[in-house]
Amino acid sequence: MLIVQLTGGLGNQMFQYSFAKALQAKGYEVKLDISTFETYTLHGGFGLEHYTITIPIASKEELTPYKTNFLTRIGKKFNLPNKKLMGEKTLHFQKELLSPPDNTSLYGYFQSEKYFDTIRDTILDDFILKPPLSPYSDSMKKTIQSLSNTASIHIRRGDYITDSKAHKFHGICGLDYYEEAISLLDSKCEEMHYFIFSDDIEWVKNNLAPKNCTYIENKPSPHIPHEDIYLMSLCHHNIIANSSFSWWGAWLNQNSTKVVIAPKKWFADDKMVQQSRDIVPESWSRV
Numbered sequence: 328m329l330i331v332q333l334t335g336g337l338g339n340q341m342f343q344y345s346f347a348k349a350l351q352a353k354g355y356e357v358k359l360d361i362s363t364f365e366t367y368t369l370h371g372g373f374g375l376e377h378y379t380i381t382i383p384i385a386s387k388e389e390l391t392p393y394k395t396n397f398l399t400r401i402g403k404k405f406n407l408p409n410k411k412l413m414g415e416k417t418l419h420f421q422k423e424l425l426s427p428p429d430n431t432s433l434y435g436y437f438q439s440e441k442y443f444d445t446i447r448d449t450i451l452d453d454f455i456l457k458p459p460l461s462p463y464s465d466s467m468k469k470t471i472q473s474l475s476n477t478a479s480i481h482i483r484r485g486d487y488i489t490d491s492k493a494h495k496f497h498g499i500c501g502l503d504y505y506e507e508a509i510s511l512l513d514s515k516c517e518e519m520h521y522f523i524f525s526d527d528i529e530w531v532k533n534n535l536a537p538k539n540c541t542y543i544e545n546k547p548s549p550h551i552p553h554e555d556i557y558l559m560s561l562c563h564h565n566i567i568a569n570s571s572f573s574w575w576g577a578w579l580n581q582n583s584t585k586v587v588i589a590p591k592k593w594f595a596d597d598k599m600v601q602q603s604r605d606i607v608p609e610s611w612s613r614v
Contacts, residue, residue, distance in 0.1 A: 328356045330385055330393055330432040334363045337374035337552050338571025339436055344375055345450050346437035347382055349425060352446050358385035360393070360432065377553040379455045393432035418602040438571060439605040440578065454579060456557055464554040467522070467543060471561045474520050478512055478564040478586075480505060481573030482535070484527040500568050500590050502534060507614050508566045508588040509537050515586060522562060524555050524573070569593045577611070587611040 331347035333340050344359070351357045359382055364373040393411050413427050415435030420442065427433060443450055460468065471477055484499060512519055521540040525531045528542055543555065552572065559565060559576025564586045567573035577587040591613045593603035607613060 328358060328389070328430060329427060330358055330360050330390065331382075332360045332363065332432060332434040333373070333375070334367060334434075335436070336369070336572065337371065337556070338573075338575050339438075340373070340375050341454065341575050342437045342442075342571060343435075344380060344382065344453070345443040346424075346433075346435075348449060348453060349443040349446055350427075350433075351382060352449065353425065355429070358383050358389060360385050360390055362387075362390060371552060374553055377457055378453060379457060380453050392430075418599070418606065420605040436571075438574075440608050441605060444608075451579065451581070454575075456553060460554060460557075461551055463544070464551065464558060467541075467558055468561060470541065471522060471558060476516050476518055477520050477522060477562040478516075478566060479559040479562040479573070479576060480509070480521050480523045480535075480537075480540075480566045481559065481568045481570065481576065482523065482525040482527070482531050483568040483570040483572065484525060484530060504590055504614065505535055505566065511588060511612070511614060512564060512566065512586060516564070519564075522558065524559060524576075564588075574606070578608075589613050 329347075329350055331343055331350070333343050335343075347357050347359060361373050361384055411430065411432055413424070413431045413433050415421055415424060415437065418436065418438055420439040424433065424435070424437070425442065459465070482500070482505065509521070519539065521537050522543060523531055523535070523540055524543045526545070528545055532542055543558065556572065556576045556579065559573060560579035560581070562580065563582050563584075565573065565577035565580055566588045567577050567590075569590050569592070574589075577585075577589075580587070587608075587610075589607045589611050592600065593606055594600060
C-alpha cells in the first residue's frame with residue numbers, strides 16, 4: 328500500500344490527490360493521509376470532501392508504520408534516505424515518483440499535469456462537486472452559461488500580501504500583468520465578459536475594471552472556494568494568478584478551444600524560477 332500525504336490549501340490538495348490517482352491507475356493500492364488537517368486549518372482545512380473522490384482515507388492504524396518522529400522529520404528536511412518516506416526534491420516533474428516502492432508514504436506538491444495528464448477524464452470525474460451549489464454560486468453559474476464568450480480572472484492577494492514570507496517567496500501578479508492578459512484575450516475574442524474572482528474583491532473593484540465584467544462577491548460567508556473553482560471552470564477562457572487555486576479552475580475547464588493565460592514568473596524568489604517550468608502546461612500562454 329502507498330500513502331499520499333495531503334496538506335495546504337484546496338489547490339495543493341487537488342494536485343496531491345491527482346498524483347495519488349495516477350499511482351492508483353498504475354495498479355497501486357493507495358490511501359490518503361489527511362492527519363495534517365487536525366492542526367493545519369489555514370485556507371479552510373481539508374477541502375476534497377466536497378468532491379466525489381474515490382481514494383479512501385487512511386485510518387490512524389494504517390498510518391502508524393509511517394508516523395513521523397524527530398528522526399524522520401530531520402531526514403525529511405535534509406532528503407536523507409528513508410525506506411518508508413519518499414518525497415519530491417524539486418518542483419520539477421520527477422518521473423521516478425510514479426514508480427515508488429510499495430509500503431511508502433509520499434509527500435510533496437506534485438504541481439505538474441505531467442503526473443496525471445494521461446488520466447484526465449478520471450480526474451475530471453473525481454472533481455465533480457457534490458450538490459447542491461449555494462444559491463449565489465448557482466445564480467452565477469446560470470449567468471456564465473447564458474453568455475457566449477466568457478473569461479475568468481483570478482487575483483490572489485490575501486496572505487501573499489499580509490504574510491511577509493509568502494510575499495517574498497510567491498509575490499503577486501501586478502495590474503500590468505492583468506491588463507496585458509485582458510488585452511491579449513480581447514484581441515482574440517469579441518465581446519468578452521469577464522468574471523473576476525479574488526480574496527480581496529473590494530481592492531480589485533477599485534483597481535481593475537475591464538469592459539463587461541462581473542465581480543464575484545465573497546458571499547456567502549464563509550467563502551466557498553470549491554465553488555469558485557467550479558465557476559472558473561465554466562468560463563470559456565481563463566486568466567490565472569500564480570496560484571494553484573486558479574490553476575485548477577483553468578485545468579478543469581473543458582472548452583476545447585480555451586485560451587488560458589498564466590504569468591511568466593510563478594515565484595517572486597528568483598531561485599525558484601527554474602523550478603516553475605513544469606507548473607504551467609505547454610498549451611497555455613504566458614505573459
